[in-house]
Amino acid sequence: MKTKRIDKTFEELKQKKEKALVGFLSAGDPDLNTSLKIIESMCAAGLDIIELGIPFSDPTADGPVIQRSSARALKKGITIKTVLEMTRKIRTYSDIPIILFSYYNPIHSYGAKAFYNDSVSSGADGVLVVDLPPEESDEMTSKWPGNELALIRLIAPTTPIERMKKIAQESSGFLYLVSKTGVTGSAGLDTQEVTVNSRLLGSITNLPICVGFGISEPEDVRKIAPDVDGIVVGSAFERIIEENLNNPNLDQILGEKVSKLKAATKL
Amino acid sequence: MNSLINKESLTDGFAPLKTIACPDSNGHFGIYGGRYVGETLMPAILELEEAYNRITPQEKFKKELNDLLELYTGRPTPLFHAKRLSEHLKGASIYLKREDLAHTGAHKINNTLGQALLAKWMGKKKVIAETGAGQHGVATATAAALFGMECKIFMGTEDIKRQAPNVLRMELLGAQVVPVESGTGTLKDAMNEAMRYWVGAVVDTFYIIGSVAGPHPYPMMVRDFQKIIGIEARKQIMDLAGRLPDLLIACVGGGSNAMGLFFPFIDDPVEMTGVEAAGKGISSGKHAATLGEGSVGVLHGSKSYVLQDKNGQIIEAHSISAGLDYPGVGPEHALFKDIKRANYVSIDDNQALDAFKKLCMLEGIIPALESSHAIAYAMQQAPRMNKDSIIIVNLSGRGDKDLGIVSTIFK
Ligand SMILES: Cc1ncc(COP(=O)(O)O)c(C=O)c1O
Numbered sequence: 001m002k003t004k005r006i007d008k009t010f011e012e013l014k015q016k017k018e019k020a021l022v023g024f025l026s027a028g029d030p031d032l033n034t035s036l037k038i039i040e041s042m043c044a045a046g047l048d049i050i051e052l053g054i055p056f057s058d059p060t061a062d063g064p065v066i067q068r069s070s071a072r073a074l075k076k077g078i079t080i081k082t083v084l085e086m087t088r089k090i091r092t093y094s095d096i097p098i099i100l101f102s103y104y105n106p107i108h109s110y111g112a113k114a115f116y117n118d119s120v121s122s123g124a125d126g127v128l129v130v131d132l133p134p135e136e137s138d139e140m141t142s143k144w145p146g147n148e149l150a151l152i153r154l155i156a157p158t159t160p161i162e163r164m165k166k167i168a169q170e171s172s173g174f175l176y177l178v179s180k181t182g183v184t185g186s187a188g189l190d191t192q193e194v195t196v197n198s199r200l201l202g203s204i205t206n207l208p209i210c211v212g213f214g215i216s217e218p219e220d221v222r223k224i225a226p227d228v229d230g231i232v233v234g235s236a237f238e239r240i241i242e243e244n245l246n247n248p249n250l251d252q253i254l255g256e257k258v259s260k261l262k263a264a265t266k267l
Numbered sequence: 268m269n270s271l272i273n274k275e276s277l278t279d280g281f282a283p284l285k286t287i288a289c290p291d292s293n294g295h296f297g298i299y300g301g302r303y304v305g306e307t308l309m310p311a312i313l314e315l316e317e318a319y320n321r322i323t324p325q326e327k328f329k330k331e332l333n334d335l336l337e338l339y340t341g342r343p344t345p346l347f348h349a350k351r352l353s354e355h356l357k358g359a360s361i362y363l364k365r366e367d368l369a370h371t372g373a374h375k376i377n378n379t380l381g382q383a384l385l386a387k388w389m390g391k392k393k394v395i396a397e398t399g400a401g402q403h404g405v406a407t408a409t410a411a412a413l414f415g416m417e418c419k420i421f422m423g424t425e426d427i428k429r430q431a432p433n434v435l436r437m438e439l440l441g442a443q444v445v446p447v448e449s450g451t452g453t454l455k456d457a458m459n460e461a462m463r464y465w466v467g468a469v470v471d472t473f474y475i476i477g478s479v480a481g482p483h484p485y486p487m488m489v490r491d492f493q494k495i496i497g498i499e500a501r502k503q504i505m506d507l508a509g510r511l512p513d514l515l516i517a518c519v520g521g522g523s524n525a526m527g528l529f530f531p532f533i534d535d536p537v538e539m540t541g542v543e544a545a546g547k548g549i550s551s552g553k554h555a556a557t558l559g560e561g562s563v564g565v566l567h568g569s570k571s572y573v574l575q576d577k578n579g580q581i582i583e584a585h586s587i588s589a590g591l592d593y594p595g596v597g598p599e600h601a602l603f604k605d606i607k608r609a610n611y612v613s614i615d616d617n618q619a620l621d622a623f624k625k626l627c628m629l630e631g632i633i634p635a636l637e638s639s640h641a642i643a644y645a646m647q648q649a650p651r652m653n654k655d656s657i658i659i660v661n662l663s664g665r666g667d668k669d670l671g672i673v674s675t676i677f678k
Binding site: 056057058059060061062063067074079080103104105106107108109110130131132133135136153154155156157158159160163167178181182183186 | 293301302303304305306307308309310311449450455459462463466467468469470563564565566567568573575577578579580581
């Protein structure tokens, strides 16, 4: 698969001896315009990769913070179409890799082929479908008419090593290592466990590894960064959004959070 | 009454039936079923499938389960000829498969004993479950108490209100009932939360899913634990009437009591009808007729029919009966619908309440509101069939849990 923007980002970061800061946001939370402003501010503050969450009514892999953010976006009428329009807008000012993050049902409903075509033409680089394991993903990718969209796969702490190898072989772009057995935003991050799992995964793949779930503070980032290629932060951003729903400086606050986290990715 | 069915027939519960083409090795029933879960859960459901295939065919396991079904649950449950109801309707003879007489008052116990025993064999000491009507929660809490397991039940806050007696029962049985506030506080939301909890606890916790829904191997496993209903009913009707029935009727929430009754008859010339909840009426949009009004989608780990909007967002279901109030349905029913092996209809809240009253007055049986949907459809069909015809209705549960709802309506 062609994953030009993703590959380029990781290469450049390597030269600069930095790790990628990957930001997850529920697209359109708290509303379309604010969301676009937030994204612009986060990009300007040094975000390396963005994951745009397509909201879903029944997000079973997400903790309460992202559940609520998804519900707010849905209330504002955000759909795949809106998220693709947002992607197009981001492309007018940035080459940042954009990963669409979704549950399978909205994509199934949109149609796998149309989803591929519209994602590529709007400038998205990859898609991560959280409830579509390798066992089922052929039904989606077999309908893709090209190979310009990376399918980002998850590796969990529960994934046995043989399965890890198989998943890694079929992947492109980067691998997303789930930091702990739990839904997004769970407390109790064990950075040592993450390090062990990252090194294990690193020993069987050449793909970049990004770690996420439950990472919120620069100290965590600093501890995990040496053993991975990127760090994903989601619930921590969404928590800030939720706490500042009517704050006109929301975009600035998130930009500042990105700067702090980004600084911690520089070795 | 126990002589209606001989003992070794209970062992048939796991004997291969003629037609076991489904699911395929990846858990697909045609285009339905499958395993649509996050990576964290994948190893656990693969492990479960392996354990299910390895453990449940063993004689020792079968004997342990059959003994429980007989001596603890009280199986076989009777097949009762509802003569006064049949006479009243002036048509087909109606027989009731009395799952309401199984221990804990519904068919759900067949499945929870099977899964909890499997959990025990796998060395798991903690179980969780979702529940709507509370019957699956009670049956899980019961099995957990019997095996000395720690038990958590996820239940929507609306259901906690409308099925209060079952909440108390679960607590008495030592289970922790976790209230779920999200969505409409009903079965779908309880299942969402159970799945989330499982993601965090998957290493040592067994998730006992309560219907023929969820990712593979659940739809197959729950069907196999529930098919004892149909195996018994088939023998019993042959003994009582000397022939196969013309029509099987069962209510469909996720579809476990229906599949349990239907499956052993799939190779027979017998019609099958699943009854979904039409809630306040199909045209009101407030219903739970997933097969009737839904479209193909993915919810709670499998592909099947779901109630969804044009963007693939799940729509809330509605029914007076908490056990049918669910916007999804088991994948094997989706296949049965498509290949026309079964027929799916719907019955609204008022029709179910009428049937509830009729069964109380004519037969001295207080049915669950879920089962009342099946009775209501039998009441529509029986008069259209001739007197020699036979209908078997799955009386999936008893109605004690519903007295609160019913008393406010009948006042
Ligand atoms: C008595 C009874 N019947 C039916 C159902 C519906 O479930 P299923 O369709 O899986 O049989 C329930 C669910 O709670 C129930 O309690």
